[in-house]
Amino acid sequence: MRRPSASRVRTHHAVSPWLFLLPGLAVVATFSLYPFLTTVHKAFTDARTLTPGTWVGTANFRAMLDDEQFWTALRNSALYVALVVPFTVLLPLLLALLVHKQLPGVAFFRSAFYTPVVASVVVVALIWGWMLDDRGLVNALLHTLGAGPVGFLGNAWLLLLSAMALTVWKGLGYYMVIYLAALANVPRELHEAAAVDGAGALRRFVSVTVPAVRSTMVLVGALSSVAAFKVFSEVYLLAGPTGGPAGQDTTLVMLVQRTGTGLNGRVGYASALSLVIFVIALLLMLLVLRADRKEDL
């Protein structure tokens, strides 16, 4: 219930809210909303880097259907979602459960696990590139065990899988923090009651923890699906600007960057690609978030 006193007193000038909002709204409108509108517009033109272009209707979208690179990129981005998301939903939850319990030194582990998040994707990609090198750490360890060498960075599929592993690894700490915040709201009594009833650890995980953090799992699933679909840096850095052997590892955003930039960049076509990415990402998010609601009924 609101107290009537404050609402009767004049709390501020009519313009002051807008002065408060001015910097934020200006930046967001100029650098997110306006570029989005121009992207939608350019998607229907044949604009190039230095020419504004003319209206071409849906020609860019029709061109996509015949563009082999587009289908390769779409396949890679879709595979990225399918293979990365299950791990980014589950592993960070297990990690959060591991560091949730107050034990001496646990705060150190918690922040140490966050290190890959803090580091730039460029840094971690270079580190992984060196570790996965034909003569790098991983192959040296494999050799010691009498296996390998595995050419992680020479084969298009292994490259893509390595980039996925890198994405999962880098996201562990980030999603762990989200889960920790959710776990803080799970009543302790639930767990203890289940323990008293003789439920084992696995049983308690499935029937107490998972239902309690399910909406967070869905949120993490939505966030990581969209992020995975828009993957750029990991693949660009591990596979190189051209996207690995014969461009087989190109993702959608890499294709946008490659076609849309440079002196003669096909801005119109790149904008159409961007629009496709936006629509698919949005659908993906709605789909995942919807899955949550349906189960609630």
Add this chain to the structure above:
Amino acid sequence: MRRTPAWEKTLRYLLMLAVLAVTVGPFLWQLSTSFKGTTEDIYTSPPRFLPEHPTLHNYREVARIIPVWDYALNSLKVAAASVVTNLVGASMAGYALARLRFRGRKAAGIAFVMALLVPLESIVIAQFTMVRDLHLNNTLVAVALPGAVGALNVLLMRNAFAAVPREIEEAAVIDGATAWQRFLRIGLPSVRGTLAVVAIFAFMGAWDDFLWPLIVLSDSDRFTLTVGLDYLHGTFTQNPRLVAAGTVIAVAPLVVMFACLQRYFFRGAGEGAVKG
């Protein structure tokens, strides 16, 4: 409360050590590589984890090949600007959305949510065209501008302000404090944790950003550290020691900063982040 049995404690510590090896190990391996001299074999199997004769040679060499300290300074400028603009812009907007009543508040809130939904990756080309039309391409200002006030930070601040009890503020209203005074004296001191989170996110986001500076910057003397590292890697792939030294330069400041601020971070992340 249930006491943790000894075997469970042991298991937990063992698991945490294993995860530590996986998450932090690669960074230590890189650190070790960066200290290994030109004559030391870095390809031994089994791998040698400690350098035989630790040397700073690779760091001097990186600085000779690329102006790595200038790049670091460029990154620092962008990151510092981003922290300031995000703290100011996001806290002001968040305060208005959470605490002031006015027509159009809902619409303003929706504008930020929509901005959050527009993936940066799908508008970089349009952003670049715009920045070029403003003759700002190839400048650090252009690198900093799009992230100057993050929509997510505005929403984080809004949630944090909304969680502050109203009573104190209502008393201040009756005492005649203006909106600005209430924001500065009552609002901001109550949301320090979230301010720390926003500052850390802004610094990390700017320092680590790659795609946008890669597109905006074309002159190699204006590169930020991430773009410079990519360039170093492209040119000197054959010498992992040099790349290792470069990456250590790029990651060390962040790790130190995060280690100092992690207390506020984990507290603040619980305070505002997921309450939305």
